[in-house]
Amino acid sequence: MYVTPDKCSDALLMDSFARRWAAKGHDVVVLGSFPHYKMRGIDVMYRGRILERERIADRYWIWRTWVYVPRFGWIVERLVNYVSFMLIALVTATRLRVDVVHVYAPPPTNGLVGLWMKWVKGARLVYMVQDVYPDVLIKLGVLRNRLLVKILQSIESLYYRVADAVTVISEGFRRNLARKGVRLEKVHVVPNGADSEFIRPGKPDTAFRRELSLGGKFVVMYAGNVGRSQPVEMLFDVARSVRHLEDIHFLVVGAGDRFRELSEECERLELKNLSFAPLQPPERIPEVLATAAVSLVMLRPGVAADSIPQKVYSIMASGRPVIASVDEGSDTWRLVEQIGAGRCVPPEEADALSQAVLELFENREEAVEMGRRGRQYMVEDCGPEAIAEHYLEIFKEVLTPERSPLR
Numbered sequence: 001m002y003v004t005p006d007k008c009s010d011a012l013l014m015d016s017f018a019r020r021w022a023a024k025g026h027d028v029v030v031l032g033s034f035p036h037y038k039m040r041g042i043d044v045m046y047r048g049r050i051l052e053r054e055r056i057a058d059r060y061w062i063w064r065t066w067v068y069v070p071r072f073g074w075i076v077e078r079l080v081n082y083v084s085f086m087l088i089a090l091v092t093a094t095r096l097r098v099d100v101v102h103v104y105a106p107p108p109t110n111g112l113v114g115l116w117m118k119w120v121k122g123a124r125l126v127y128m129v130q131d132v133y134p135d136v137l138i139k140l141g142v143l144r145n146r147l148l149v150k151i152l153q154s155i156e157s158l159y160y161r162v163a164d165a166v167t168v169i170s171e172g173f174r175r176n177l178a179r180k181g182v183r184l185e186k187v188h189v190v191p192n193g194a195d196s197e198f199i200r201p202g203k204p205d206t207a208f209r210r211e212l213s214l215g216g217k218f219v220v221m222y223a224g225n226v227g228r229s230q231p232v233e234m235l236f237d238v239a240r241s242v243r244h245l246e247d248i249h250f251l252v253v254g255a256g257d258r259f260r261e262l263s264e265e266c267e268r269l270e271l272k273n274l275s276f277a278p279l280q281p282p283e284r285i286p287e288v289l290a291t292a293a294v295s296l297v298m299l300r301p302g303v304a305a306d307s308i309p310q311k312v313y314s315i316m317a318s319g320r321p322v323i324a325s326v327d328e329g330s331d332t333w334r335l336v337e338q339i340g341a342g343r344c345v346p347p348e349e350a351d352a353l354s355q356a357v358l359e360l361f362e363n364r365e366e367a368v369e370m371g372r373r374g375r376q377y378m379v380e381d382c383g384p385e386a387i388a389e390h391y392l393e394i395f396k397e398v399l400t401p402e403r404s405p406l407r
Contacts, residue, residue, distance in 0.1 A: 001085050001110065003032030003062055007282050009192075009310045010130075011037070014104060015056075016195055020388040022060035029096060030060075031113070033067035033085050038255050038279065041069050051092060063092055082107040089113045093121065100124045100395045108133045108152065111159040118162065124398040126391075127163040130192075131307065132156075132176050139302040156180075164398035167391070170308050170331040190390050193382040194313035201319025201375055202290030209291045212277060217249040218361050220323075221292035224311050226256035229303045233262055234325070237350035238357065239274040248273060248361055253288055255279040289318035294342075294360050294367060297332065298325040301347045308332045313382060316341050316374030321367045323356045325349070341374030 002008050004015040011032075018028045034052075035043040046052065050066045068084040070077035086109040093116055101123040103114035111127060118125040134152040137143035143152075160166055160182045167190045168174050174187050209219070226232050232252060239250050250273060252262070263276035280288050289295065295315040308331050315322050322342030326332045333344045343359065345352035360367040 001033050001067070001082075001104075001107065002037055003030055003064070004056070006035045006037040007279065008037045009314075010104065012195075012282055013192055013310070016384050017388050017391060018060050019057060020385065021392065022057055024392070026059065026392075028060045029098060030062045031089055031092060031096075032062060032064060034064050036067060036069045039069060040071055042066070051088065063096075065089055065092060082109040086110065086112055090116055093117050097121065098123050099399060100126060102126045102128060102391070102395070104128050104130065105159075106131050106133050108155060108159075111155070115159070115162060118164075124164045124395075125162065126165045126167065126394060126398060127159050129166060129168045129173060129177075132173060135176070165394050167394065172331040173307060188390075188394055190387060190394075191308065191382055192310050192313060193384060193387045194310070194317040194378060195384045196317040196375075196378045196382075197384065199286045199289060199314055199317040201371070202286055204290060204293065206287045206291045208280070208284065208287050212251070212275065214249055214251070214291070216247075218247050218293045219249050219251055219291055220294045220296065220357055221251045221253060221289075222296040222298060223253040223288060223292075224309075226252065226254045226259040226262060228257065229300055230256075230258075230298050231300055231325075231348050232258070232298065233265070234298065234348060234350050234353065235274055236266070236269060236271065238354045239271050241350070241354045242357065243271075243273050245358075245361070246273075248357065250274040251277065251292070253277045253280065285314070286318065289314060289320060292318075292320050293364075294323055294357065295320050296323050296325065296353075298353075299327075299332075299347060301327060303327075303347075308335055312336070313378060316371075317378040319371040319375040321360060321370035322374065323353065323360070325353055339373055339377045340370060341377065342370050 002011040004011050014030060018030055022028045034046040052064045054062050054064065056062055065085060065088040068080045070081050090113055093113055101114050101117040103110050105111055105128060114125045114127060117123040133156060134143050134149055143149060160177060165186050165188060167188045169191055171189055174189055177187055178184055222232060235250050242248050255278065266274055266276060297309055297312055312322060312332055322336050324332050324336050324342060324344045325347050328346055336342050336344050343356040345356050
């Protein structure tokens with residue numbers, strides 16, 4: 001649903017793929033909403049419109065639709081947001097002729113557009129799973145109604161059964177689908193990765209650091225969404241535990257449902273070694289990540305059991321070590337440990353996180369080496385060109401000989 005110029009990982013990821021596919025000579029049409037990420041309404045440039053077609057680059061177009069924009073973050077509002085996009089997207093889809101429809105999910109309502117394109121327009125359906133629904137909502141305690149759970153599980157099962165191919169971002173997701181009876185020959189593990197050509201290791205003395213008056217501090221950064229899944233409030237205890245070390249400073253950069261609440265709480269507690277900064281424009285991502293000496297990934301128990309957050313790849317691309325506060329044995333834990341790109345600690349354990357920060361603070365050379373190993377992995381094994389090519393191979397595979405070739 002989110003597409004460029006929205007400032008979120010979903011939009012950046014799909015734009016990166018679309019540009020590479022178009023550059024290889026394929027016609028790429030992206031169907032998304034008018035820009036509205038983290039806004040109280042649609043971007044002023046697009047207000048008053050229902051549908052617009054825009055040429056982004058040679059052989060790359062975006063069809064943008066009106067969408068209801070949530071104002072308060074309520075669950076009902078989000079559902080209306082998803083359904084409003086789905087309805088207009090269904091109508092728009094009748095005007096499109098494609099060989100393969102590549103559906104990004106969640107939200108699960110996007111899958112209905114894919115089914116329409118497959119059943120009515122004859123396209124092959126590749127279902128791209130970024131989060132397994134409704135599992136993630138159940139784990140967070142957001143979804144408890146048994147009837148609604150069954151309905152969503154039935155819809156999920158339909159997508160997996162009908163799709164010509166399903167892509168997942170981790171082996172944990174693949175195992176999850178296997179337990180649900182999905183035929184594994186149609187399930188492909190394709191990590192999101194990060195654009196290692198755009199995100200590069202940089203010197204820590206950035207303009208962003210100077211704007212925040214951080215001087216030569218050892219910056220421990222959390223950058224990303226501040227919502228239900230991220231126990232960012234844990235940093236209050238961590239910051240207090242190391243306040244005797246004046247060189248360590250904790251920084252939260254982001255946005256989300258709980259950002260304002262937690263930033264105000266930080267001010268109330270008068271924590272001098274912890275500060276909050278708003279989400280920065282996408283073009284500043286490399287600079288923001290370079291500001292850190294260490295970057296954090298924090299998720300509540302159960303959330304990271306089967307997935308690897310996008311920020312893990314971005315941090316490794318930036319050449320900085322990762323401290324991952326996630327479920328032991330999760331795909332994130334195994335990846336960080338396997339590469340040697342940082343430290344892993346159990347979720348929501350402030351003492352363990354404090355200890356990991358101190359270890360890297362006291363062993364700077366080891367921290368630098370961890371960052372180097374993470375960067376090497378991203379360049380050699382998880383680069384954007386390789387991942388975009390992997391998707392192209394899947395698209396070609398699902399096209400039968402009777403259909404026109406992907407061109």
